[in-house]
Amino acid sequence: MNCIAVFKRIIAVCYRAAYLLHHAICLRPDRSLPAKLKPAKLIVVGSYRAGGAGKTPFCLWLAKELGRIRPAQAAGPQKTRHIAILCHSYAYDEAQMYREVLGTEDCIEIIETSDRYKTVLALLDRKSGDGNCSRQRPDYIICDDGFEDSRLAGAVNIHVISDETPGGLQDLWPAGPFRSLPKDHTNATATISLKRADIRFSIRKITNALDENLADAAPNYKQVNIFCGIGDPGRFILDLENYGITPSRKTFLKDHDRHFAKKIQRALKKFPQDAFIITHKDACRLAPQLRKNPRIFTAYQTVCVTPSAVSKVMEALKA
Numbered sequence: 001m002n003c004i005a006v007f008k009r010i011i012a013v014c015y016r017a018a019y020l021l022h023h024a025i026c027l028r029p030d031r032s033l034p035a036k037l038k039p040a041k042l043i044v045v046g047s048y049r050a051g052g053a054g055k056t057p058f059c060l061w062l063a064k065e066l067g068r069i070r071p072a073q074a075a076g077p078q079k080t081r082h083i084a085i086l087c088h089s090y091a092y093d094e095a096q097m098y099r100e101v102l103g104t105e106d107c108i109e110i111i112e113t114s115d116r117y118k119t120v121l122a123l124l125d126r127k128s129g130d131g132n133c134s135r136q137r138p139d140y141i142i143c144d145d146g147f148e149d150s151r152l153a154g155a156v157n158i159h160v161i162s163d164e165t166p167g168g169l170q171d172l173w174p175a176g177p178f179r180s181l182p183k184d185h186t187n188a189t190a191t192i193s194l195k196r197a198d199i200r201f202s203i204r205k206i207t208n209a210l211d212e213n214l215a216d217a218a219p220n221y222k223q224v225n226i227f228c229g230i231g232d233p234g235r236f237i238l239d240l241e242n243y244g245i246t247p248s249r250k251t252f253l254k255d256h257d258r259h260f261a262k263k264i265q266r267a268l269k270k271f272p273q274d275a276f277i278i279t280h281k282d283a284c285r286l287a288p289q290l291r292k293n294p295r296i297f298t299a300y301q302t303v304c305v306t307p308s309a310v311s312k313v314m315e316a317l318k319a
Contacts, residue, residue: 019184027150030117034154034189036124041140041317042155046147053160053232054201054303056094056281058194059085059144060101061303062158063108065310066140082107084123084138088145089114091256096284107133116143117151140317150184156316157191160199190316198309201235203243204302206277209292214245214277221295222273228282229253229260236279240299247277260285268295 033042045062047053063083085102087094089112098110113119126137146152147159206214218224226247228236233252240247251267253260260282267276275295283291283298290296305313 023150023184027148029153030151031153033120033152036121037154040124040138042120042143042152043140043158043317044143044146044149044152044155045158045160046143046145047160048147054199054235055160056087056097056144057201057301057303058158058160058199058305059142060098061305062313063102063142066142067108080107081139082109082133082136083140083142084109084111085142085144086111086113086116086119086146088112088116091144092258093256093281093284094144097281100280100284107136109133109138116146117149120152154189156189158313159191159193161193161195192312192316194305194309194312198306200304201239202302202304203239204300206243206245206297206299208275208294208297210294212294214275214297217297218275221275223248223271224275224277224297225249225251225267225271227251227253227264227267227276228279229255229257229285230279230281231255236299239301240277243299245277249274257285261287261290264296265290268293 043062045055045059047055063085066081066083085098085108087098087110089095092112095110095112102108102110111119120141120143123138123141126135143149143152143155147157208214208217214224224245224247226233226237226240226249229252230236233250237247237250249271251263253263257263264276264278264286275297277297277299280298280300283296286296291298
């Protein structure tokens with residue numbers, strides 16, 4: 001074994017020790033949580049990836065799907081299911097995207113939090129009764145990410161699989177963009193793995209504030225450029241190519257970039273004859289006036305889940 005290999009192994013062992021120590025001290029599974037949850041269901045939509053697996057679009061789909069379910073009752077009016085979606089307060093753009101997409105949905109509550117576990121406990125302390133969703137105990141709690149918080153015992157884990165595998169050096173150091181390994185997630189009531197064949201992400205439309213389609217407006221511009229700050233820009237490029245768009249220039253920023261608005265304003269000034277494509281999540285970082293710029297085109301995504309995958313998810317939630 002050469003010196004580089006020995007060094008990599010030492011780093012991997014240190015990483016693994018720190019990971020396990022942090023989880024053992026700070027993130028011990030709450031064994032009492034499954035009993036506290038009943039009859040509510042806690043759902044953690046996660047991935048071994050740090051970002052870009054499609055967790056947020058899938059959570060949007062899942063919330064709408066669960067919102068369509070109405071529990072059968074022997075008598076009386078049908079009860080609307082109350083759904084709480086938890087996203088990290090750092091991901092402010094995702095919270096705004098949820099509000100835009102689900103704003104008209106009945107009894108779906110969007111909660112930004114820096115500690116999903118404490119927020120789950122607070123939600124479970126609520127009393128059902130007066131019909132006000134902000135004071136009502138949820139029927140479903142969906143955690144967008146939170147896969148690494150092992151305190152969330154008793155959850156149904158929905159693992160959105162990317163094209164890569166999370167194996168690393170001697171199963172000690174997750175490879176590439178991954179944060180953990182499959183063996184690190186054993187506290188769930190059930191773990192469902194959804195592959196690319198189970199979920200298809202695609203672009204539904206690309207329009208500007210005037211509702212002009214990019215395909216129709218593209219001849220009016222010198223170039224069409226990508227400008228985005230998301231977890232996996234490579235997948236976004238592939239989606240654009242499948243939609244029939246090949247951008248001339250690509251600018252990638254970090255996920256949840258809080259200076260996104262200033263940076264795209266500079267790009268608009270630097271390339272005054274160009275159009276820019278951004279994602280829906282990117283658009284949620286912009287002030288209303290900036291979103292009205294006709295040279296900014298937003299790509300809106302759609303999610304298609306196979307009937308077999310839908311059945312698999314619903315069966316796990318019934319258990």
